[in-house]
Amino acid sequence: MASKLLEVKDLSIHYKIRTGWVYAVDDVSFTINRGETMGLVGESGCGKTTTGYGIIQLLANNAYIKEGSQVLFDGTDLVTLSTEPSKKYEGYRRIIEYHPEMRKFRWKRISMIFQGAMNAFNPVFKVGDQIIEAILTHENITYEEARKRVERLYKLVGIPVDRIDNYPHEYSGGMKQRAMIAMALALNPDLIIADEPTTALDVVTQDRILGEMARLQKKHNLTMILITHDVSVVAEMAHKISVMYAGHLVEFGTAREIFKETANPYTEALMKAFPNIRGEKKRLQAIPGSPPDLSNPPKGCRFAPRCPYAKDRCLEEKPPLVEISPGHVSRCHFAEELYGELSGGEGNE
Ligand SMILES: Nc1ncnc2c1ncn2[C@@H]1O[C@H](COP(=O)(O)OP(=O)(O)OP(=O)(O)O)[C@@H](O)[C@H]1O
Numbered sequence: 001m002a003s004k005l006l007e008v009k010d011l012s013i014h015y016k017i018r019t020g021w022v023y024a025v026d027d028v029s030f031t032i033n034r035g036e037t038m039g040l041v042g043e044s045g046c047g048k049t050t051t052g053y054g055i056i057q058l059l060a061n062n063a064y065i066k067e068g069s070q071v072l073f074d075g076t077d078l079v080t081l082s083t084e085p086s087k088k089y090e091g092y093r094r095i096i097e098y099h100p101e102m103r104k105f106r107w108k109r110i111s112m113i114f115q116g117a118m119n120a121f122n123p124v125f126k127v128g129d130q131i132i133e134a135i136l137t138h139e140n141i142t143y144e145e146a147r148k149r150v151e152r153l154y155k156l157v158g159i160p161v162d163r164i165d166n167y168p169h170e171y172s173g174g175m176k177q178r179a180m181i182a183m184a185l186a187l188n189p190d191l192i193i194a195d196e197p198t199t200a201l202d203v204v205t206q207d208r209i210l211g212e213m214a215r216l217q218k219k220h221n222l223t224m225i226l227i228t229h230d231v232s233v234v235a236e237m238a239h240k241i242s243v244m245y246a247g248h249l250v251e252f253g254t255a256r257e258i259f260k261e262t263a264n265p266y267t268e269a270l271m272k273a274f275p276n277i278r279g280e281k282k283r284l285q286a287i288p289g290s291p292p293d294l295s296n297p298p299k300g301c302r303f304a305p306r307c308p309y310a311k312d313r314c315l316e317e318k319p320p321l322v323e324i325s326p327g328h329v330s331r332c333h334f335a336e337e338l339y340g341e342l343s344g345g346e347g348n349e
């Protein structure tokens with residue numbers, strides 16, 4: 001039976017800014033089993049990175065987690081572990097800067113490849129040494145043992161081992177990205193959060209690296225959250241998919257459910273805006289309008305102002321998450337009526 005590794009329940013993360021709040025993530029819930037890859041997709045600014053940071057609890061100083069949010073990792077609620085009630089803002093919790101208990105989870109059990117991390121290596125140190133250093137910070141082993149591990153990791157991610165002693169500027173973009181993947185794997189974590197891991201690369205390199213990640217995932221039964229705005233990437237990689245729009249989770253299900261049994265108008269719009277993964281010809285349709293300002297989101301459904309199916313009620317009431325079938329949920333007042341009517345990303349013309 002599939003065993004649950006991560007359960008995110010009603011996660012809400014808001015940023016305090018001078019003029020008020022940015023409602024970046026609101027009531028996001030999903031579950032990931034061991035050995036699964038979950039794709040987290042949505043347009044720029046919809047809260048994907050904030051959700052990733054909310055899981056590993058590495059949020060910015062001005063981020064507040066709403067009371068009632070849960071991030072259950074292998075049975076432990078990381079929100080309780082790493083936050084305390086805010087004295088300033090009622091109903092919110094804030095991150096405790098240094099928490100010894102959380103250290104047991106961050107990097108060792110959950111690692112993250114940051115968006116734009118390709119340039120995160122320090123230019124004055126050799127790449128291999130930076131990974132060795134990360135291992136030695138967390139594990140009580142010798143330099144030689146750590147170096148041996150990095151050699152194994154380089155083989156795993158496809159970098160020639162003799163590159164260990166090169167500096168970051170001597171690596172190509174693809175190689176730096178592979179080294180980041182090696183870094184994320186270095187402490188043998190249970191969960192890897194990869195935030196746009198290949199977006200900065202050319203398509204050929206992107207394809208090759210994604211292929212290798214898929215192979216690694218399968219071979220080592222890794223559990224992964226793959227954050228991307230690119231629907232074709234999740235189509236290729238993900239077992240489960242979370243679709244986000246303007247801070248809300250709008251649909252969650254298996255890849256098949258999301259692509260073939262689409263139950264949310266935003267998911268349909270997003271699929272139509274991306275090329276078909278099989279390269280079949282279809283006319284791409286841009287989503288009219290633009291996402292709302294998250295410091296002042298619409299009070300009803302956040303997609304309603306752009307939704308071709310919206311009715312009066314959508315502008316007034318926030319839709320609940322409706323369960324279409326076990327595990328497949330959609331945040332839409334008309335999810336049940338629209339289910340079966342909407343066209344998914346595959347198979348439509
Ligand atoms: N520290 C911060 N303070 C205030 N607002 C923030 C902060 N960090 C992010 N935001 C805002 O929160 C919202 C969600 O941002 P986030 O980076 O999570 O989106 P994203 O889906 O990862 O976008 P992208 O695809 O561009 O990476 C955006 O409106 C963003 O401007």
Ligand SMILES: [Mg+2]
Pocket residue numbers: 048049050115195
């Ligand atoms: Mg992001």
